[in-house]
Amino acid sequence: MDALTQLNILGLVLSVVLLAMACVRADRVRAWRAGINPSAEELSDASFVAARVVFVALAGVGIYLCVQGFGVSDGTAWDDAELTTAVQGATDALDGSSGFGDIYAEDNDTGGWIDEYATKIEQEVAEHGGGDAPQYGVNATPADSNTPSEARYTVSGGDSAFCMQVTRTRSKDGDYEPPGIGGGQGTVTVPSYDFSVTTREGGC
Template sequence: MDALNKLNVLSLVLSAVLVAMACVKSDRVRSWRENINPSAPDLPDSAFVAARVVFLGLAGVGVYLAVQGFGVSDDASWSDGELTSAVQQATDDLNGYTFQADDGGAPLGFPGYATLIEDKVLENRGGDAPGYGVTVDPAETNTPAKASFTITADGTDTAFCTHLTRTRSKKDDYTPPGITGGEGTLTYQGYRLTMSLEKGEC
């Protein structure tokens, strides 16, 4: 449980204590005061009415702030369902995804596979899921042609492993108009991604 949720729970507990205090009978309070300090002046009924109004008012404020706090906490974190839906949709969107790469094999249009996957997960978030908090960790054995990534998000212990395979796709080659390389026309090689998904870390 994060710090905000702990604060919200504390606010509800304090509100419950205030309500309990407002429900204590005035005769019992008078009895307690008399036992502690017999010479203390008696409290009028209006004092108890005012105290109850104050306690209940503070309890109402506490409950309101806790409800608002839980809403903020929910908006700032991912749930299991939100991450599951976003990752599944991102995997479907990237299965068959085509792109071009330069002579060194670096993809054009995005910095790397991890960034591409993260962007797609965030793009497919739903409900109250925030536009941040997703982590995509590459496996140590990854290669440009075959890679795996563990996807997690703040607010949930759920994790997914997505497997990616890059295959050559000549029909997706791209030749910029009017640009030539050292040996003639420059052509960027096209590639296609195949994606699969399983629950749990890679």
């Protein structure tokens, strides 16, 4: 439970207390005051009415703010259904995709592609979260045992986690040769990779 939700619950409790105070009978309050300070001036019925109006108004404002706060809290935290849908959408979007690698990196060099792909996963999950889901708060943490051709990421948000496995293979269509580079000899190529992505529930 996040801090904002806890604050909203506290606000609701205080609002209920205010409503309970507004319902206390006047003779009970008078008896209580007389027991503490018998010489105190007796409160008029108008004072009790005014106090009840104030308590009810404060409780109403508190409940309204708490309801709005719960809406804000829901928009800043992922629930299980939102994350499940978003991760599945991201998996479908990334599976079968392709991308370019570093022209100076070897195939057996993890280089920076694993960390860069983590950012891509987080972006895709946020984009597939839907209108009510947060646009942030998702983490794709690479596993320690990743290889140059295969990486696993624990995708987490809220109380849920998924394990996304990404397999990177050299593209069957060949590498990309940018025009005008290498003196027109085609000696400079940009490695092209295809990505296969699967996901299962639970962390990696």
